[in-house]
Amino acid sequence: MSKIAFLVPLFPLLGFLINGLGRKSLSKSAIGIIGSGAILLSFLTSCYLFTQVAAGAGEGQRFETVVTLFNFISVDAFTIPFAFQVDQLSVLFLLIITGIGFLIHLYSTAYMKDETADHFGRYFAYLNLFVFSMLLLVMGANYVIMFIGWEGVGLCSYLLIGYWFKNNDYNYAAKKAFIMNRIGDLGFLLAVFWLLFRLGTVNYGDVFANVDKLTAADITGITTLLFIGAMGKSAQIPLYTWLPDAMAGPTPVSALIHAATMVTAGIYMIARSNILYTLAPATQTLVAVIGLATAVFAATIALKQNDIKKVLAYSTVSQLGYMFLGLGVGAYTGAVFHVMTHAFFKALLFLGAGSVIHAMHHEQDIRKMGNLKKYMPVTHITFLLACLAIAGIPPFSGFFSKDEILAAAFAVNPLYYYLGVAGALMTAFYMFRLYTMTFLGNFRGTQEQEHHLHESSSAMTIPLVVLAVLSVVGGFIGIPEAFVADSHWLEHFLAPVFAESAKLSEAHHLSHSQEYIMMGTATLLILGVIVYAVNRFKKYTGENEQEEQGLGKVLANKWYIDELYNAVIVNPLNAIAGFCKNVVEKSGIDGAVNGVGKLVAYGSRQLRLVQSGQVSSYVLIMVLSMVVFFLIWFNDATIIRFFNKLF
């Protein structure tokens, strides 16, 4: 099986090359088939790999194959092979990426059909390149290959956010995303250098085997730096502001990159490095606190957003926060579980939103929607299912994964749990606010829009249905102990990957009754919030809309974080740069250089005055100099003595 692992990223790469180079000559349908087909082939290969891994792994055995293609960088101090690692964790991510990737490619063929052929080709080329990079990221057998994919997905994200490049706002959003990611990448790179410096290797296997050679300070430093990388890529406080802006890209892109896959790269990295994190409790606390803070903070912002995609974006940030909370409290399986279920329902939400936006002719403001269930039944039902899943209603998938994280959080610190539940309540509220305002109530758009409302074509609805099914049943691969003993398939599957960490940390187990109480209370609260939200916004008409006041205004303006960053970082940096350019460079350094030149010029101008042109003055100087020479001539001994005394 190792021989075919390289095929998984190869197909999207080929798709990228064909579509990228041939976008002028290929027809749109050919481009769509090549683009989606490449991902489908990857998905099939991944499925095969998955069956191999599942079969090859005995009960609780770590199944892991490293395929080395060639030596990427080999210097005296270290060797970095270009190698892929196939094990339980990476194969799971492969399935998510290629599976959801394929559905979104399929969806895109319909969503982007209004584009001209070469832009259509460009879109699919970028999308394939993204999948390729993402596959490198998860398949890499060392941190450098992961970093290649890490930067690669950042690039594709940049290109796709700015896909409609005529609009400069979109370009700014793209640039912002790339630069914020770069800040995180700086942390990642430093961690890689640190590992190379201490261990001389970045291969996962070697690093984790030699972890005892690292001091506690090393591990804390490395893990913190890696986490900074994750903050950038997975949009955590303080580097999250790029993600909502990234909604400038086409909606399928938001679904694939900014919800289902790329933004979970940080979670993948930490799950991959779980041993290091387990050995660094300080970093774990940091991860948990940042994750929880992000979860709650982003949820508050989502409460007041009116752009359908912005709500989903902040919801993504918030859900990513939950995943980090899970990682921080050692619930690695829970975090990966939530990555998976989140990929299902959030991709579904975005695609549903895309369907709505498509039908509404690129209207994204939910205040101008309403009663869409009448026109778009499939979209409506699937969207509702996704909302239930994300809100955490049993037995939808989100319930299981979120519950697992929150239970683990409770075991570490009950405060985490209470705040987490508060976040979950807010999630339920803003999701059903979104759902109600979009699909229920009265239509508030223009006549023209209403006239054109229609259900989307089957290329768009099929992915919706598939994802809806997954969102509903996806949770059953991780049924908690409390319900059915020994039925947490995912935990068994991933156990070998997290075995070392599990050995090191004592397991916190809540009693089943305690868990029942917690689940029950949370579910009831969430249901209450949902009912409240639906009732409150069902009658929304958009009339007598008042300017938000107080806290509401702060929330609607996203806590003024963008303004804060502009005032604290961007503007001072620009000012310093301007100061360097206009003052230091011009007057300072170049001034000094030109000053030397000017000094010489000035000196010679003064000296020139001696040459007055008056013959008699020349003669006078000549005579005087001769007198001086004579004096020196006759008194040389005295002068030499004088100089000797002087020095």
Place this chain on the structure above:
Amino acid sequence: MPIQYYIYFCLALFSIGIIGVLTRKNAIIVFMCVELMLNAVNLLLVAFSKMHHGAALAGNPATTVGIDGQLFVFFIMVVAAAEVSVGLAIIVMMYRNTHSVDINFLNRLKN
């Protein structure tokens, strides 16, 4: 006559020449002062030459020691004559151009 007298005389002559060159503006007078200086040197050369030659004759009647000083005088006279001809020609040209023989007009080279 003792050699000192010649020296003092030549010194005086030379100083007059220098002061003349330094202070006068008329090109012809400056020129004459230069001649004065040259002739002061000539006189000194002849005087020293005579002195050395006279001292050497006492030992060897056929000696030629010291006569090279007088030789140089001829050189200087020839050069001075050439210089005068060129110099006067320049002065004439200068007069034609500026209608003046004031050397302070000749400072245009400084720019």
Place this chain on the structure above:
Amino acid sequence: MTALLLILIPLAAGLVSFAMKQDSAAKTISLLASVVTLALALAAVATPSAIVYDVAWLNDLGSRFTLKMDGLSKLLALLTAVAYPLIFVAIHRNEYKKTASFYGLMLLAQAGLMGVFLAADVLLFYFFWELALIPVYFLSSIWGGEKRIAVTFKFFVYTFLGSLLMLAGILLVYFQTADHSFAMKAFYEVQLSGAQQTVAFWLFFIAFAIKMPIFPLHTWQPDAYEQSPTATTMVLSGIMVKMGLFAVVRWLLPVFPQATVQFGNLIMILSIIGMLYASLIAIRQDDIKRLIAYSSIAHIGLMCAALFSGSKSGTEGAMIQMFSHGVNVIGMWIIADQLEQKLGTRKLSEMGGLAQKAPAMAVLLVVMALANIALPLTNAFIGEFLMFSGIFQHNMWMAVAALISIILAAVYTLNMVQKVIYGSLSPASSTAVDISGNVKLALIIIAVMIIVFGVFPQPMIELTRDTVAGLFVKK
């Protein structure tokens, strides 16, 4: 013999080109000569051992005509040889007055550059150093922009000052060598007192630092890059700045080991300040040529810092980066040249929307820009990765400070990309047409090199391995 031919062919072709009456003949001869040189350089690279050529020259002075090609020499000779055909192809359609002389001077500069990279005798090195610079003075002062005279004068004074200091340093060391010899071996084995090392080290280093350039000796560079004809700027920034870095490897580190350790930190700090400073200035540049110039200063600063980090991987990375940066920056200049020709402006604020008018150029510009920000799987990433890891080994905080420059690099590079090709069409862009075939060819070759060396950097690493080993044997 290969080594000698590498110098002789450009020299001869340059002289022949001067005599050509027809412009097209001069162009053809120059292109042919540069391709032959490229073939020779490839042959040299393929030779596994070091290539040596040695004949008597100035015996009385203790100087021989010695050429030696070790790994780094081969790599930089290859860079020079690769760059010239690319430049000639890219500027093929450009109009220059006195074309024959222009091409002749370009080739003379190439001969000088080759000599600098091959010379194994310090007097010979100095000779070629000057030989490489003289044609550039003429190229800039005759074919440059409107402020060319003042700028060339500044450039001349700067580099001449450096050359004189270096000459003083060379003589200082020369008189301390055992047998009064200029040979590389004699210089490497010379015993110097502490004070002598310090003085000679700085005399050499200032000369090299001006050439690189290192903050704060850099102000000639943006002016010169802006005002020179772009073909000359390509030579200047693609190859000539590598002379300074190369000279550090060849003549500074091995000759003054103690002084290197003693002043290494100071130089690294200066380099890193220079990187950040130049990156900041690049953010605010509106002139695309000056932007590339400052970006180049930042990259060079990193290479210099890595060379002084005293770590093997850092040194290795700097060497690879010399090649990669040379190739990439030439690509950037070709684009800048095309923009200036097509739009008639160098101001970013007057550009925009070019992706709609010139898609091929836009794609290639993006590839160059990505290489400029050292994205993985471009050639620049390999070098920067190794260099940063070397600096990290030396001092973690320096690495942190230096890494900030990669964020700034992303800021200014993406700014440039956005302003040039994205957004709505500006009036200047609305009449632009896409790049012509010859330019496209040159840029595609560069793009392919960027990707290929980004994915398979190992041949370059193997090539320079002997030079690195040689540097670290002595310590």
